[in-house]
Amino acid sequence: MIHLDAAFSALADPTRRAILARLTLGEATVMELVEPFDMTQPAISRHLKVLEGAGLIVRRVDGTKRPCRLAPAAVTEIDQWLAMLREALAKNYNRLDDVLAAMKTEKGNP
Amino acid sequence: MIHLDAAFSALADPTRRAILARLTLGEATVMELVEPFDMTQPAISRHLKVLEGAGLIVRRVDGTKRPCRLAPAAVTEIDQWLAMLREALAKNYNRLDDVLAAMKTEKGNP
DNA sequence: CTGTTATATAACTAGTATGTTATATATCTG
DNA sequence: CAGATATATAACATACTAGTTATATAACAG
Numbered sequence: 001m002i003h004l005d006a007a008f009s010a011l012a013d014p015t016r017r018a019i020l021a022r023l024t025l026g027e028a029t030v031m032e033l034v035e036p037f038d039m040t041q042p043a044i045s046r047h048l049k050v051l052e053g054a055g056l057i058v059r060r061v062d063g064t065k066r067p068c069r070l071a072p073a074a075v076t077e078i079d080q081w082l083a084m085l086r087e088a089l090a091k092n093y094n095r096l097d098d099v100l101a102a103m104k105t106e107k108g109n110p
Numbered sequence: 111m112i113h114l115d116a117a118f119s120a121l122a123d124p125t126r127r128a129i130l131a132r133l134t135l136g137e138a139t140v141m142e143l144v145e146p147f148d149m150t151q152p153a154i155s156r157h158l159k160v161l162e163g164a165g166l167i168v169r170r171v172d173g174t175k176r177p178c179r180l181a182p183a184a185v186t187e188i189d190q191w192l193a194m195l196r197e198a199l200a201k202n203y204n205r206l207d208d209v210l211a212a213m214k215t216e217k218g219n220p
Numbered sequence: 221c222t223g224t225t226a227t228a229t230a231a232c233t234a235g236t237a238t239g240t241t242a243t244a245t246a247t248c249t250g
Numbered sequence: 251c252a253g254a255t256a257t258a259t260a261a262c263a264t265a266c267t268a269g270t271t272a273t274a275t276a277a278c279a280g
Contacts, residue, residue, distance in 0.1 A: 175256060
């Protein structure tokens with residue numbers, strides 16, 4: 001679980017999430033990614049570096065271009081970590097005493 | 111998808127992830143959460159505020175205590191958003207041309 | 221070789237995050 | 251009521267983030 005910090009942190013930025021959304025349509029070069037986002041090329045380049053460092057994308061070299069595409073590594077790690085929360089939430093949902101205790105204190109205290 | 115920024119950002123911090131992990135075992139008060147983390151109480155209180163703002167936990171009032179437990183809201187949103195990436199990754203996995211193109215450029219360029 | 225295109229890096233600024241200590245508030249306990 | 255306990259808030263320092271402009275590097279086109 002080495003990437004978790006970097007992965008969640010990378011996903012916390014809306015520009016980076018938008019970049020990932022764009023990449024679901026397929027590979028894109030840096031300039032192709034700069035275009036839709038009203039932002040300078042160095043800014044996007046750094047976002048890409050962050051995404052790459054987090055294991056969310058990979059890049060290949062194609063002449064002077066560096067096409068990016070989605071990578072599975074980080075998503076897998078995140079999924080595994082979230083599984084813990086999902087499991088606990090599912091369990092709590094079935095424990096009525098929690099719910100009842102919450103209702104009791106939210107209403108009138110004795 | 112209002113919480114996405116806050117949720118991913120909240121999860122980016124290892125202390126907050128550890129708090130959530132602790133909460134999978136069940137409700138805990140602020141002081142109970144302070145204890146295992148070598149950090150002051152105000153620091154934990156703020157982490158809890160962040161987690162609550164992100165929809166990752168909820169708190170009830172029990173006298174002078176404020177027990178926290180996991181909430182499903184944020185996890186659901188995150189899961190929905192990640193579904194997009196998972197889907198795209200699954201699709202790309204089947205597109206051999208991508209893989210071949212990557213292999214070609216990674217080896218010898220003509 | 222020269223100019224152009226694609227990308228990366230450096231240096232800087234402004235805003236935000238995270239921790240600390242000190243203090244306020246509210247409930248419990250005797 | 252008085253003191254103790256549980257939590258929140260304020261004020262502050264430090265460090266990180268994300269953007270900018272200017273510049274470097276490297277490959278392509280002619």
